[in-house]
Amino acid sequence: MTGTVDVLLVEDNDADARYVEELFREPIPVQEERFPGLSDAGDEVRIHRETSLAGTTRTLESSAETLDVVLLDLHIDDSGGMETLEGALEASRDVPIVVLTGVDDTSVGAAAIRAGAQDYLVKDDVNRDLLERTIRYAIQRHETGQALRERTEQLAIMNQLTRHDVRNDISLVVARARQLRNEVDERYADTLTEIITASNHVLQLTRTIGDAVEAADEDPDDSRLGAVSLARILEGEVEKALDLYEPAEIEIGGDYEDVEVWGDSLLGSVFGNILSNAIIYNDEQTPRVDVTVTVEDDTVTVDFADNGPGISPRQRRELFSSESSDLDGSGLGIGLFLVRRLVDRYDGDIDISDNQPKGSVFSVELKRA
Structure with missing residues (x-):
């Protein structure tokens, strides 16, 4: 993040848009931070507004890297309901989305979060503190989620290498060692058995690593x-x-x-x-x-x-x-x-x-x- 928090406000109602903008302009106490916990964030909030899904899609596709959060009204000029959220997510998943809804229905918010939003706000309940706290947590959760996804991708690559490349080579070692059983002097039979046993243990370990990665990526339920x-x-x-x-x-x-x-x-x-x-x-x-x-x-x-x-x-x-x-x-x-x-x-x-x-x-x- 830069010294400014860049917010994409997707709202086609002028009165609602003005209300959100005014919340960000409210003065804060001298000793209070606007976005505590976001070390690079300053007190300035810069709002970019769109009134349609088409405009939102264009902005996200072209300027996602400059945005910190999206405040998304689900019902706008050219889209309504979950279709709006799905369209924004399809345009970019690099920016956290907080859904704005005029309906005080937790099922709407829960559905939005399941679909990929970081949080939701009911317009009639929004005040400055709630708005800024929700944005802060949404940004933090999104950054944590991205770090976890990158780690999961790295583990998947390691798993692929372990399960295939390493296992193939060790399997070859075991096969060749077994072929030598009837050819080696009895003095070396125990040594050959140790090689085979240790190699098979490596095969078991590679399986364990792969299964551990798979288990870590699964929901307990x-x-x-x-x-x-x-x-x-x-x-x-x-x-x-x-x-x-x-x-x-x-x-x-x-x-x-x-x-x-x-x-x-x-x-x-x-x-x-x-x-x-x-x-x-x-x-x-x-x-x-x-x-x-x-x-x-x-x-x-x-x-x-x-x-x-x-x-x-x-x-x-x-x-x-x-x-x-x-x-x-x-x-x-x-x-x-x-x-x-x-x-x-x-x-x-x-x-x-x-x-x-x-x-x-x-x-x-x-x-x-």
Whole structure:
């Protein structure tokens, strides 16, 4: 922003336009800022007026970069209702829009915000303080939204590179290493197995990064949540883990074939990450995971019991934190922050307990659909 706040006022009623202009001309107390919180804004407000959607569109298309906010009356010479807002948004989304309405109906304002406006004002209720506060917040929210969109675009690019370029190269490493199994001297067999296991772990991590980006971009109340087949997702993840992490052993028990739970396609990441951690951070020559499904009237609990070294009480407290990606340098916990986020999204729960005689049990409770 410059030292002047440039307002595009879209209003075809001369009396209403004059009233808005007079509000901005009202004197302010000496010690009071006109737009506090906007560091570059001065006390001057410069108003540009249009009376039609056609004129508004031309101004936005040609001069959006010089404007700070649009005050938009929905009913003007050549347009009425939401069509006016849609036309302004189509011309430019680089300027925040505050809708002016003569109807004291919150449903109109709510519809305008859903369509892309930053806020709305009822003309009969507008005073100087309310007008300037609404403009200030609209500009700030718009700037925050733009920063978030730019960050989302950057994450999408990273996700694309990770999921495709990196995965393709690592998949090639795994394939070539497996081809060498029958060709290398026994002295190097364990080394080759380590290469394959570590490479497969990288594949799991690239999937986790992609799923985390996707989960971060979704609304917790997203309509894509619904009934999903537990057997299809769980057995699919077990099959992937067995293929990735030889010579691991995984067994599934329980009567769950026709059970559906509340979730979406990302439920596979919950199971995949738990299986990956149970096998990768296992000190046994043959890592083993026993998966037990317990079906109740309203919930389903999936227990993943491994024969690894176990998890200390301190690590359990930190495990699902966003800071837990490398506890004690072990790498334990990578992906589990995503697991917690997704399980919460499904209104489920997750817990960790000791396995006997050694190891840990991850218990995931999900709602039946």
